[in-house]
Amino acid sequence: MISIPSIKAFLFELNFESRHPSLFCQRLYALIAGCSFYHFDETSYEHYRPEEVPDYALERSYFKRQKRRVAIWKKIDAAFGLEKLEAAYEMFDDERSKHLFLLRILNNVYDRLLVRFPLFYSKQYQKLSKIAALADETEAVSLWNGLLTFMKYPLRKIGVDLTLWGGPDGIFIEFLLDQYSYKDIVSIEDGDNIIDGGACYGDTALHFATQTSGQIYSFEFMRENVELFHKNMELNPKYKDRVTLVERPLGARSDEKLYAVFNGPGTSISDKKTDGAVEFSSITIDDFVKENGVEKIDFIKFDIEGSEENALRGATETIRKFKPKLAICGYHKKDDLIVLPKLIKELLPEYSLYLDHHTINNTETVIYAAVKKKI
Structure with missing residues (x-):
């Protein structure tokens, strides 16, 4: 006997196209429908290599698939609002960005991934093991009370004129995937002056320094990150004079009291003081630019x-x-892909927006913006 929920799910799908005629809704629902054929039992597979990940289990029941589609659709609507999602979707300028937006939203509403990101199937991902093999294992640096251990990587073997303390995942994303560039639209050009917000260990600043003769202004305030930042600059003296480190967190206003409870490279700041928090004073990009000429x-x-x-x-x-060209991470908050594109367009309506994703899990999604050059 067919249950009442199954009948409701059938009627929902039967009337879906007339109630949601937009291309955005049609594409999102088609993606959800594809997901309804299988489920993946693991909550996360970020540490797997592609050949190690268990297969998806097929859902063979037609009615269970229908109910699952409706449940996912309603959860997305409740979490974000379809109108807000569609408005953000339409802000992106090309098909790749729009497709990745749909994948990202679908994976945002669950703690596990419903769909695999494109990198999972890319030959590029296999190069991660080649990066790991570059490590000089004769030396190591320990951070965060031993939670992280970094080795020295001579990157000249992959055509990059740097030696870095770091880890294979970060080097892979930064240097092989070139995380902060998008096609030939958003990239570093010689002579560019750059704001490097969230400099961490200095790897991004040095990557930028190999691409431009301009100045890089890096912002990083966590003590252990700053110490490794300086170690990486000392390893690469030909670039360090073009990198300025500012040891203050960025904010909407300068001289605000902000607080951080250290959590390695994932440390965030808040305006609320909690136990064990360290106090910092914020600075804005606008004030930094003016005060330093x-x-x-x-x-x-x-x-x-x-x-x-x-x-x-x-x-x-x-x-x-x-x-300026922008490369703004859009994965730290659930609504980043709605809030940040809208804000960027409000700040400068001339911007064209793009989106890319650089892992097989839910991290390292970047929103790009550039004013299109006139031909």
Whole structure:
């Protein structure tokens, strides 16, 4: 006997197209329908290699698949709001970005992944093991009370004129996937002056320094990250004079009291003081640029653990004056892919927006913005 929920799910699908005629809704629901044929029992497979990941289990019941589709659709609507999602979707400028937006939203509503990201199937992903093999195992640096151990990597073997303390995953994403560039639209050009928000260990700053003769202004405030940042600069003396480190967190306003409870590279800041928190004083990009007489900013990168919105607001004048290319991480908060594109377009309507994703899990999604060059 067919249950009442199964009948309701059948009627929902039967009337779906007439109630949701937009291309966005049709594409999102088609993606959900594809997911309804299988489920994946693991909550996360971020540490697996592709050949090690268990297969998906097929759901053979037609009615169970229908109920699952409706449940996922309603959960997405409740979490984000379909109108807000569609508005954000339409802000992206190309088909790849829009497709990745759909994948990202679908995976955002569950603790596990419903669909695999494109990198999972890419030959590029297999190069991660080649990066790991570069490690000089004769030396190591321990951080965060032994939670992280980094080795030295001579990157000249992969065509990069650097030696770094780091780990294979970060090097793979930064240097092989070139995380903060998008096609030939958003990239570092020679002479660019760059804001490196969330500098962490200095790997991104040094990567930028190999691509431009301009200045890199890096923002990082966590003590152990700063110590490794300086170690990486000492390993690469030919670039360190073009990298300026500012040991303050970025915010919407300068001189605000902000607090951080250290959590390795994932440490975030808050305006609320909690037990064990360390106090810092914020700075905005706008104030930094004015106070230091910076003549131009050509590129802004933010990977600052959920403070991207505030940092963008603190860079309003800089963005409107210089119209820099942007690479802004959009995965730290559930609604980043709704809030951040909207804010970027409000700051500078001329921007064209793009999206890319650089792992097989839910991290390292980047929103890009650039003013299209006139031909």
